[in-house]
Amino acid sequence: MSTTETQALSPDLASLDSLHWVGIAAALVSAAVHLLLGVRMLPSAMGISFVLAGLGFLGAVVLVALDYRRRTVYAVGVPFTLVQIVLWYYVNFVALGKSFPADIGTLGAVDKLAQVVLLAVLVALLR
Template identity: 70%
Template sequence: MYSFADMCGMATTTQSGVQLRTESLGGLHWIGILAALVSAGVHLLLGVRMAPSGMGISFILAGLGFLGAIVLILIDYRRRAVYAVGIPFVLAQIGLWLLINFVNGSKSFPADIGTLGAVDKVAQLVLVGILVALLRS
């Protein structure tokens, strides 16, 4: 018979021996994980579209960075350090986006943001707010 924790993926051990420790995650964590998944998805999608260019590779690496952070949170590996590193990581993503597209690019802000850009930046702003809140708690 499986326990509720087993069915929900809480504190279960994977085949590689890594144990998921989701029982201590609160609502903010899950919203942050969702925001990071959205941003990871956007970055991976754009990265695959632009591959094998340098920009495409950088988007893929950024997407993998978001996914890696999610895994670290789920296995409870130095969560506070992940929050602390995540804040400048996400802020750098936002800053580079503004710089590349609007400061040095030909796009006009806010008219040329686009749907993927808007979804990604909203998710990233939510993520930064959550990371700050989690780090302060």
């Protein structure tokens, strides 16, 4: 084993630039919204899925902060975030028949704005 493999993981925040911090902020906003809504809906399946999504965003932030396979985290983050956006639209506006954009709601708007920003950051970081 190399020295790097045996060392404990520690944060590498010095290597993060402003684009990283925008992405981290967006991921934390989305995580907070998902955890808040998820806890409110527990123990339903939807509540569990929201909590898991929130934990997924938090886990990605931790991995990026630890500089653990950042490019892989970015690459996985793109479809993860896209699926969040598509599922949100489908569940709210197709399955439940809400009207778009009138029925978005504050938390939905904040979360989707954060996810669009996160998506743009992830794509930029991958390039």
